[in-house]
Amino acid sequence: MRNVSFVRSEMLAEQTPPLTSIGVIGWTRENLFNGWFNSILTIISLYIVYSFLSFLIPWVLTPTWKATSLNECREINTALTGHHSGACWGVITERWPQFIFGFYDRSILWRPILVFVLFLATIAPILFERVPRKLFLLGPVFPFLAVWLLWGGSIWSPIFSFLGLVLGYLVWRSLKERVNAVILLLSSIGVPIIWWMFLTEPASGLLAEMIPYEIQVLPSRDFGGLLLSLTIGLTAIFCSLPIGIFLALGRQSDLLIVKVLCVWFIEFIRGVPLITLLFVASTLLNIFMPPGTNFDIIMRVVIMVTLFSSAYMAEVVRGGLAGLDSGQYEAANALGFSYWKAQRLIIMPQALKISIPGIVSNFIGVLKDTTLVSVIGLFDPIGLTTVVLADMRWNGVYWELNVFVALCFFVFCFSMSRYSMYLERKLRKEN
Amino acid sequence: MKKSLFMGALLALGMAATTLSASTLEEVKARGILNCGTSTGVAGFSLPDANNVYQGFDVAVCRAVAAAVLGDPMAVEFVPTTGKTRFTALASGEVDVLSRTTTWTFSRDVDLKLDFHGVNYYDGQGFMVPKSLGVTSAKDLDGATVCIQVGTTTELNLADFFRVNGITYEPVPTEKSSESRSLYQAEACDVYTTDASGLASARSTFADPDAHMILPEIVSKEPLGPVTRHGDNQWGDIVRWTLNALISAEELGITKANVAEMAAAPTNNPEINRMMGTEGNLGEMLGLDADWAVRVIAAEGNYGEIFENHLGPNTQIGLERGLNAQWTDGGLLYSPPFR
Numbered sequence: 001m002r003n004v005s006f007v008r009s010e011m012l013a014e015q016t017p018p019l020t021s022i023g024v025i026g027w028t029r030e031n032l033f034n035g036w037f038n039s040i041l042t043i044i045s046l047y048i049v050y051s052f053l054s055f056l057i058p059w060v061l062t063p064t065w066k067a068t069s070l071n072e073c074r075e076i077n078t079a080l081t082g083h084h085s086g087a088c089w090g091v092i093t094e095r096w097p098q099f100i101f102g103f104y105d106r107s108i109l110w111r112p113i114l115v116f117v118l119f120l121a122t123i124a125p126i127l128f129e130r131v132p133r134k135l136f137l138l139g140p141v142f143p144f145l146a147v148w149l150l151w152g153g154s155i156w157s158p159i160f161s162f163l164g165l166v167l168g169y170l171v172w173r174s175l176k177e178r179v180n181a182v183i184l185l186l187s188s189i190g191v192p193i194i195w196w197m198f199l200t201e202p203a204s205g206l207l208a209e210m211i212p213y214e215i216q217v218l219p220s221r222d223f224g225g226l227l228l229s230l231t232i233g234l235t236a237i238f239c240s241l242p243i244g245i246f247l248a249l250g251r252q253s254d255l256l257i258v259k260v261l262c263v264w265f266i267e268f269i270r271g272v273p274l275i276t277l278l279f280v281a282s283t284l285l286n287i288f289m290p291p292g293t294n295f296d297i298i299m300r301v302v303i304m305v306t307l308f309s310s311a312y313m314a315e316v317v318r319g320g321l322a323g324l325d326s327g328q329y330e331a332a333n334a335l336g337f338s339y340w341k342a343q344r345l346i347i348m349p350q351a352l353k354i355s356i357p358g359i360v361s362n363f364i365g366v367l368k369d370t371t372l373v374s375v376i377g378l379f380d381p382i383g384l385t386t387v388v389l390a391d392m393r394w395n396g397v398y399w400e401l402n403v404f405v406a407l408c409f410f411v412f413c414f415s416m417s418r419y420s421m422y423l424e425r426k427l428r429k430e431n
Numbered sequence: 432m433k434k435s436l437f438m439g440a441l442l443a444l445g446m447a448a449t450t451l452s453a454s455t456l457e458e459v460k461a462r463g464i465l466n467c468g469t470s471t472g473v474a475g476f477s478l479p480d481a482n483n484v485y486q487g488f489d490v491a492v493c494r495a496v497a498a499a500v501l502g503d504p505m506a507v508e509f510v511p512t513t514g515k516t517r518f519t520a521l522a523s524g525e526v527d528v529l530s531r532t533t534t535w536t537f538s539r540d541v542d543l544k545l546d547f548h549g550v551n552y553y554d555g556q557g558f559m560v561p562k563s564l565g566v567t568s569a570k571d572l573d574g575a576t577v578c579i580q581v582g583t584t585t586e587l588n589l590a591d592f593f594r595v596n597g598i599t600y601e602p603v604p605t606e607k608s609s610e611s612r613s614l615y616q617a618e619a620c621d622v623y624t625t626d627a628s629g630l631a632s633a634r635s636t637f638a639d640p641d642a643h644m645i646l647p648e649i650v651s652k653e654p655l656g657p658v659t660r661h662g663d664n665q666w667g668d669i670v671r672w673t674l675n676a677l678i679s680a681e682e683l684g685i686t687k688a689n690v691a692e693m694a695a696a697p698t699n700n701p702e703i704n705r706m707m708g709t710e711g712n713l714g715e716m717l718g719l720d721a722d723w724a725v726r727v728i729a730a731e732g733n734y735g736e737i738f739e740n741h742l743g744p745n746t747q748i749g750l751e752r753g754l755n756a757q758w759t760d761g762g763l764l765y766s767p768p769f770r
Binding site: 042070074084093095098103108219220222279282283286287289374375376377378379383385386387388389391392393395396397 | 470471472473474477478479480481482483509510512513515516520522523525553606607609612613616632633636637638718746747748
């Protein structure tokens with residue numbers, strides 16, 4: 001006898017999972033209240049988050065954007081809540097142009113803004129593939145245009161400086177097939193330098209007299225705020241990468257002198273704090289140079305920050321080089337590639353790809369390090385907070401200013417970091 | 432461009448070596464602008480306002496010098512300096528005159544090779560404590576933590592005072608006075624110490640000024656004044672007598688409002704006439720023109736007016752004249768005669 005009643009002859013219909021394991025409730029149970037220990041941790045965390053937010057949100061959301069002094073803010077906050085512990089945002093309303101542009105002449109703010117837009121246009125084709133390739137043409141022109149727009153002066157001096165670059169290129173083109181690599185390199189670098197040292201000034205001076213076209217000159221002392229930080233930071237970032245690559249290659253070179261020089265440079269710069277270099281730039285250089293010399297202070301700082309950042313960059317790139325399999329070098333040799341060709345086509349693309357996170361964190365570090373210039377009396381955003389605090393109306397507004405400065409920097413640093421993650425993802429896919 | 436600027440700087444370096452001997456006065460006149468070392472922001476003394484124009488008591492001295500030498504009180508490039516960089520900036524020639532709440536001391540005058548040209552503000556160091564600390568005299572501060580700005584005379588006076596009285600303290604060093612102040616308000620230290628002028632103004636900005644008290648002891652002499660380099664006496668004379676002109680003008684009753692009138696025709700006070708250039712040739716002796724003092728006073732008024740506008744009881748800083756009154760009013764301001 002077979003008792004068939006125990007055997008199911010048809011499948012049960014699918015049922016929806018119980019309410020406690022799907023949707024919001026399910027997720028919460030799974031992730032937040034999974035066992036008694038996790039439940040306690042969740043409750044404690046929620047309490048901490050709540051007490052933090054219940055303090056922060058009323059502090060941030062105060063109707064003080066139109067206030068003209070700290071005391072007025074205190075009155076507004078007291079009238080609202082009965083105590084005066086709210087943010088005082090009037091200071092930002094009044095001073096934000098100073099925090100962005102420093103002491104730059106207010107009537108010509110379009111110049112730094114235009115430079116920033118041009119800067120974005122210049123780096124766009126480097127950053128994203130879909131941007132029209134023609135924008136690459138902006139690359140060589142941009143530095144000269146930016147310096148002219150920011151500092152002002154006669155239009156002829158950037159034009160003639162740019163011609164030096166063109167000259168170097170022409171020398172390189174015409175000598176490329178005829179002489180060996182060393183002479184080629186020396187002459188295509190040397191000719192523009194001679195041009196810049198001896199011919200640019202008189203030639204541009206002469207033309208400026210014949211066809212005068214000049215825009216208002218701004219002294220470096222007028223630079224301040226985010227404009228100053230970005231001028232120093234971005235120049236240092238874009239100069240330090242190539243210098244760092246060459247230093248890293250030099251450190252691995254078989255040529256003794258090149259190697260020793262590179263090692264010394266890197267180790268010396270890395271052994272010294274940036275703040276020391278800045279003091280050297282601001283005070284020592286002044287003592288060494290004859291009195292009355294006016295070597296632009298921003299230029300001094302830019303050079304120091306660039307040197308500093310290059311040394312670190314060199315070590316990051318060296319890490320990338322060390323991460324490459326020696327088979328890659330051997331393969332390049334086996335194919336009969338020259339040293340530079342191998343570097344350009346095989347070694348560097350791989351080494352740099354490995355080093356992207358390091359390079360970008362170096363970039364971010366440099367941008368943030370520019371706030372150190374406040375110790376030598378330059379008005380970067382941090383230095384400007386002192387200025388605002390010296391104004392009796394705002395004396396005592398610490399948090400609001402620092403929050404504002406932090407937000408400004410966060411925008412730039414965070415976008416750099418997100419871009420590097422995007423780049424890593426993209427390059428991983430391509431392999 | 433970067434390279435060409437750098438090369439240009441190297442070239443300029445070579446050329447500047449040949450023009451080393453030019454006097455500061457000639458240099459300033461050729462440049463058309465006065466480089467004045469100032470602070471990165473000290474309430475009432477020097478700070479750029481929201482429109483990027485420098486304001487303050489120390490700033491007014493520089494504007495007066497610029498008015499005397501260049502004829503335009505706005506022809507000043509203010510070079511912000513910190514407590515650490517100020518003397519190098521002056522010594523290296525980056526600034527022509529330093530007007531930055533700088534205390535006149537022996538070692539600065541002699542060892543650092545600076546010239547102090549009189550005193551534009553007599554200050555002294557004091558202490559501020561929360562009333563809840565229950566202290567009524569600075570001598571009760573044994574074992575207190577003190578917020579102190581490094582690289583200033585304040586730091587040294589503090590050490591002296593505590594040593595003389597045989598008591599100990601724990602310093603909390605900071606870079607800027609604003610930092611000291613915020614630390615004090617956050618109760619990271621028991622005592623905030625700086626010049627008495629700074630204490631009063633700091634207290635007035637606190638949320639509850641009544642919870643804090645300024646101790647009666649003034650533990651140091653802090654004569655603040657404009658400074659130049661050793662070795663250029665003509666330039667030093669110009670700075671010194673510009674300051675004296677401001678002080679004398681108050682004593683003689685020359686104000687911003689009536690200076691044009693007084694300079695228009697000789698008055699019956701010969702000293703006013705000598706100052707205004709309607710009699711004698713004082714301006715010529717200084718290497719300037721006859722109207723120099725007129726422009727000095729027209730810039731921001733006499734000493735009393737400058738004090739009133741930047742530090743006086745009607746400003747938020749609200750300082751009384753005290754030691755800084757004219758000698759005729761029982762203060763210490765005493766300008767040598769214009770003769």
